[in-house]
Amino acid sequence: MKTDAEHEAALDEWNCVHLGPNGCEVYEERPLICRVFGTTPNMPCPNGCRPTEMIDSKTEGQIHHYIANTRQVLV
Incomplete structure (x- = not known):
C-alpha cells in the first residue's frame, strides 16, 4: 500500500x-480506467498502440458515466 x-x-x-x-x-x-486506456478515441495511447478495433463512442460514454457515478479513482 x-x-x-x-x-x-x-x-x-x-x-x-x-x-x-x-x-x-x-x-x-487494475482499475477500469486502466483497462480501457488506449482502446477509445478519447483516451488514445501516447505511443500509438491500439487494438484492431477501438471501442465505439457510445460504449466509451457508458464507461465514463460508470466511472463518474461509481467514483472510481486512479489512486
Whole structure:
C-alpha cells in the first residue's frame, strides 16, 4: 500500500502510484480506467498502440458515466 505522500506525488506528476520499475504493480487488479486506456478515441495511447478495433463512442460514454457515478479513482 502506498503512503498519502506517494499518492500526492503521483497526482502532482500525473503519474500512477502503482507504476513501479517493472511496470504496473497491480496489473491483475487494475482499475477500469486502466483497462480501457488506449482502446477509445478519447483516451488514445501516447505511443500509438491500439487494438484492431477501438471501442465505439457510445460504449466509451457508458464507461465514463460508470466511472463518474461509481467514483472510481486512479489512486
